[in-house]
Amino acid sequence: MxxxxxxxxxxxxxxxxxxxxxxxxxxxxxxxxxxxxxxxxxxxxxxxTCRQPPDAYMATTTTYTLDSNYTTNSNGSLPLPNFDASCNYLVEESDGRLVEEPCTDWDFDNSTFTxxxxxxxxxxxxxxxxxxxxxxxxxxxxxxxxxxxxxxxxxxxxxxxxxxxxxxxxxxxxxxxxxxxxxxxxxxxxxxxxxxxxxxxxxxxxxxxxxxxxxxxxxxxxxxxxxxxxxxxxxxxxxxxxxxxxxxxxxxxxxxxxxxxxxxxxESPRWLAVVGQHQRALKEYKRAAAWNKVTLPPDHEILEIMLRVQQQAVSTRKPYSSNKSLKSIVRNILHDFTVLIRTSKVRLVTLVMCVDYLVGAMLFFGLTLGASALGVDPFLYMAISGIMELPSTTILIPITNYFGRKKVLFINYGISAVVLLTQPFISNDLKWLSVTLVMIGKFASANAFNLVFLYSLELFPTEIRSQGMNVAMAASRVGGIIAPYLINAVDSTYPWISSVLFGAGAAVAGLALLPLWETINTRLPDTVADLEGFTDPLQSPAVEEEEKLQASSGEDPENKKSNLPTPC
The missing domain is CATH 1.20.1250.20 (MFS general substrate transporter like domains)
Structure with a gap:
């Protein structure tokens, strides 16, 4: 290699x-x-509780009818809809009618939080x-x-x-x-x-x-x-x-x-190598060697490696033009924002990771929100949530080292999909089974959400790794935002509908992984050309695109090629 x-x-x-x-x-x-x-x-x-004003109607003479949710006063005057006494109060007018007014001040229970x-x-x-x-x-x-x-x-x-x-x-x-x-x-x-x-x-x-x-x-x-x-x-x-x-x-x-x-x-020495700051990268490598008490190859060999890495990066990244016109600036900005969809493999990784991040966050936060309806002690519940995170990472370490990232991620999404999609078939008399399956789905989704970070890092090349992972992170925030709406939007008569929606999402996330490749025990790609497998970095699509732009502006493409760094 x-x-x-x-x-x-x-x-x-x-x-x-x-x-x-x-x-x-x-x-x-x-x-x-x-x-x-x-x-x-x-x-x-x-x-x-509502802090009622002095003129509020005292509810001691209030009666509730048995056949409807209406409140009447003791004289049986015009009924009022049943109201929330913690948010409203009643005022009795001169003709005996009860008028509902919104509360503007409250007393709070400080027994749990001061x-x-x-x-x-x-x-x-x-x-x-x-x-x-x-x-x-x-x-x-x-x-x-x-x-x-x-x-x-x-x-x-x-x-x-x-x-x-x-x-x-x-x-x-x-x-x-x-x-x-x-x-x-x-x-x-x-x-x-x-x-x-x-x-x-x-x-x-x-x-x-x-x-x-x-x-x-x-x-x-x-x-x-x-x-x-x-x-x-x-x-x-x-x-x-x-x-x-x-x-x-x-x-x-x-x-x-x-x-x-x-x-x-x-700073990351491999990033420094990609952007051409070779002396800083060399300094970091030497510091690492001193701390780890190991011997690295001679400086010129390390520099040759870094130059090859940089050469591939330059071949797939359009350099900024000295032309400071508005058109040139806009073109440079658009180039930065479209780098994740310009080539086939990077485009595939970006789309699949956006799907998996979105679903992973939706499952993780959605199932947590659904479990909070159990009404447990808030401090205990938060501690249990954190405890559930610990085995999800410690168990993943040996499993992913043996079976690989893609397969384990696929299995965890599959487990989440199966246990959540079975909810409609569980009798209401087996509530304990329903809750157990939801917790299994939550545990598997926590595994998936943790593992997708590692997998995406190994898929994106160094020169665009942060950009790619942050775009995927943005997709996960969308999943986190919509999760509570999926729970609250369904009819409470059929609470399993949200579980089915989450299960369907997990199935989609798992199937989306199929076109991707395994990354266990493989080197991290440093450049887009490295990921795409270009044998000649000067023939990458980005360079061809740049040559067309230069030709249309009267520049000589051969001169641009000659400016690329070459190994010592």
Missing amino acids: EDDSDTLLTKLGTGKWTIIYCLVLSIWFFILPMHTMAGAFMAPFVEH STVTSEFQLVCGRKYLRATYQSMYMIGMLVGAGSTAFFADRFGRWLMIAISTVIYTVIAFVTAWLPNFPSILAARFLLGTMHPASLMAGFILVLEVTEMKMRSLTGLMLFTSWGIGTIMFSGMAYLVRAWRWLQLVASLPGLLFIFLLCILG
Whole structure:
């Protein structure tokens, strides 16, 4: 096999260098669930009673008819529709009629939480949709962030993207604890969401780009183990800290530790090689060799490998023109945004991963939302949810190393599809069986959602990896947003309809994987040409397209070819 970036990583092995990258980024994966799922403890449903004004009608003489849901006063005057006493109160007019008025002030039950966003801003009754908005605004921010920051990590580097996004995230998280009004809190939630995909995807990519081939599944899945641990710890924090502003501060403190430790890490050397920063890449490789106590090939051999990698990248990426006209700028921007659909294999990977990310998130968050209807203790439920994440990653590590990514992913989607599609055939008398099958589907969907991250990273080439995975992440946010609507839109008489919809989605996601290939024990593709299998990088479709554009503008294509880097 021709020498490439994976050859150098294999020679470096797995030592202190790789372990430090994994441990530091695990801290960030530990932090993220505390804010992603903050609504469970900061904006929960809180029992409340209407604080009635002095002129409110006292219900001591109110009677309820047996044959209808109507309320009448003791004199049997005109009936009123049965009302929610927690959201409305009655006023008796001079003629004896009862008039329903909306409540404007409430008393909240503080037995579970001493203060919440719900109680502080009175997000109940006619304003209860704002409580859901608090929880969904983060997801909407993630959707926007995944799309708008998709190509920044590929253009400017993984480490820089992580540093910028995590510093902004931590600052906003701290400031949120002091924000005085609800609109500003919603804005902060949105901004946190926009930074989430930038930090998570860039961090995940950075760790796996410094990991040798045989250890990628271990390091990748271990990162998501820290997500489960963070979920468990968040439930413990919320149990001890019952005031939402103090909980917001406590959940933000680990961000300071991460920013401090981030200074230890360096940029991805394989990304540096792709973009032509060979001396920086060489410096990172030498530092890794020193930390791992191994000997690398001579400098000129490493540089030759990096030049070959860069040459392939240049052949499939249209360089920016010196022409600063509006037409040229627009063409460059369109080129960046269409790189994921320009060639056949990249287009296939992009479409399949968007489907699998969307369905994976829909299943993961949808089944979690459906399980919350069980009415269990919120702290216990969050802890159990985190515990369920731990075996899903630890079990996947040996299984995926033996059977491969594609097959295991296909099986997990298949299990989810089967158990969810059987719901209409289960008798109402076997509720325990129905719940058990739904939990099995949730466990399998958690496996799939974790594994699809690793699989997509190994499918997308280095030069567009961040862009491709962030577009797929945007698709997953769509799945997370629509999941609750699928649950709430169906008739409550047939609760299994949502399970059937989720099961059908899992079946589609599994079948979509069939055209893809296995990535176990294969080197990561560094360039689009590498993935597409071009034997001559100068004959790639991107170069042919560029030559046509140059010909139409009077430039000499041969001169452009001569500007490509060549090995020493």
